[in-house]
Amino acid sequence: MNKMLIHFTKAADLMSISQASIKLGISQPALSKSIRTLEKKLDVTLIERHPRGIRLTPEGEIVYMRAQKIEFEMQAIERDIHTLQHNQQTLNIGAGPAWQKPITSILPEFLRRFPNVNVCIQAAPISQLITPLIEDNLDLAFGGENGQELLKNNGLAFTPMIDSHLRIIARKEHPLNINRVHQISALSHFPWIAFQASSEILNHVNNLLEREGGTRVRYILETEFLEMALEMVKNTDALLCISDQLFKQMDTDGLVSLNLSEPIWHFHLGAWAKPKETRSLLVNEFLNLLNNNLNAFQE
Numbered sequence: 001m002n003k004m005l006i007h008f009t010k011a012a013d014l015m016s017i018s019q020a021s022i023k024l025g026i027s028q029p030a031l032s033k034s035i036r037t038l039e040k041k042l043d044v045t046l047i048e049r050h051p052r053g054i055r056l057t058p059e060g061e062i063v064y065m066r067a068q069k070i071e072f073e074m075q076a077i078e079r080d081i082h083t084l085q086h087n088q089q090t091l092n093i094g095a096g097p098a099w100q101k102p103i104t105s106i107l108p109e110f111l112r113r114f115p116n117v118n119v120c121i122q123a124a125p126i127s128q129l130i131t132p133l134i135e136d137n138l139d140l141a142f143g144g145e146n147g148q149e150l151l152k153n154n155g156l157a158f159t160p161m162i163d164s165h166l167r168i169i170a171r172k173e174h175p176l177n178i179n180r181v182h183q184i185s186a187l188s189h190f191p192w193i194a195f196q197a198s199s200e201i202l203n204h205v206n207n208l209l210e211r212e213g214g215t216r217v218r219y220i221l222e223t224e225f226l227e228m229a230l231e232m233v234k235n236t237d238a239l240l241c242i243s244d245q246l247f248k249q250m251d252t253d254g255l256v257s258l259n260l261s262e263p264i265w266h267f268h269l270g271a272w273a274k275p276k277e278t279r280s281l282l283v284n285e286f287l288n289l290l291n292n293n294l295n296a297f298q299e
Contacts, residue, residue: 004038005067007031008046012064016053038063073277080281090118091282094129095142096196097226098164098246098269103142106289117282125196125224126272130156133272139283141272144201144243157275159287160268161294166201167247167257168264169240171233177256184260188214193240194222195229204265205241230255245269 011020011031021031039046046060056064095103100123107119126143133141133156145158168187176182176190188209194202206216220238223229233240234254241264247257271287273279 004034004041005063005070007034008038008060009064009067009071011035011047011054012056012060012067014053015055017049077281089114089116089282090120091140091286092138093119093121093140093142093286094124094132094138095121096125096144096246097123098243098249099142101249102290102294106286106293110286110289113285114282130272139273139280140286143269143272145268145270155275156272158268158270158272160270161291162245162269163266164244164269165266166205166241166264167244168260169233169242169247169255170237170258171235172254172256174237174239174256174258176258181259181261184208184212184262184264185214187239187258187260188217191220191236191238192217193229193232193238194219195226195240195242196224201241201265208264226250243269 007020007024007026010024011017014020014023017028017031017035021028024031035047042059042063044059044063045057046063047054047056093103103121111117111119126141129138129141129143132138144164145160170177174190176186209216217239220236221229221232229240230250232238239258271290273283273287276284
């Protein structure tokens with residue numbers, strides 16, 4: 001931290017120039033000069049002297065509060081760096097299948113930068129990751145912004161990273177896979193597969209169908225296994241709703257994305273975590289590295 005701020009903060013801590021000079025190991029005139037230099041730089045009066053010591057002006061209170069935050073942040077940085085250099089740490093991450101390739105692409109570089117870190121990744125939809133994140137069993141959770149429905153004012157923050165939308169997937173021989181645009185209502189004539197779909201997404205699809213004159217969809221299978229869902233789609237007339245991001249990463253042999261009259265739903269995929277100012281160095285570095293590498297997966 002800036003030496004003038006250190007001098008001012010110590011004087012404010014003790015409310016005394018004389019006591020602060022002793023703690024800092026400098027003379028009273030040198031400390032007073034340092035504070036006057038800071039006041040001149042900021043063009044304000046920070047302290048008022050009185051017989052029993054000093055008191056802070058309103059401007060001095062503001063500078064003192066900000067300086068304390070800087071000091072706390074420096075201490076946190078020093079702790080994080082020391083831990084990284086001397087101790088084994090674990091970064092716990094939860095993510096849906098759409099994040100497998102983007103995360104895999106940065107892991108070698110991340111582990112090269114932080115050789116003492118063990119990364120633990122679990123696969124689950126965002127609906128199953130928010131609670132472990134709130135309870136500090138996860139450091140990061142990757143999924144859709146629909147996780148907002150589960151937050152309930154717990155202080156988590158969402159960082160959007162990918163602009164995505166839902167696709168409706170069917171087998172190539174499906175009756176709807178003909179060379180024309182389909183109305184949304186036509187989707188309700190066929191059974192559906194639900195893969196890691198949150199209640200919000202399912203409700204959105206049903207509300208859209210009802211608005212367009214269709215009926216609510218009938219789910220013949222709800223599963224957390226992507227391969228199971230895809231096999232069912234390839235061998236039946238069932239439809240599957242997945243994110244555009246996941247579709248781009250899949251082996252789509254035998255599958256098509258239906259041509260609809262309007263998009264089902266635009267949304268953001270991103271990271272859920274604690275607010276940036278309270279995150280660990282590891283979390284911020286992982287997010288920065290991932291964000292810098294995501295363009296390749298959005299082309």
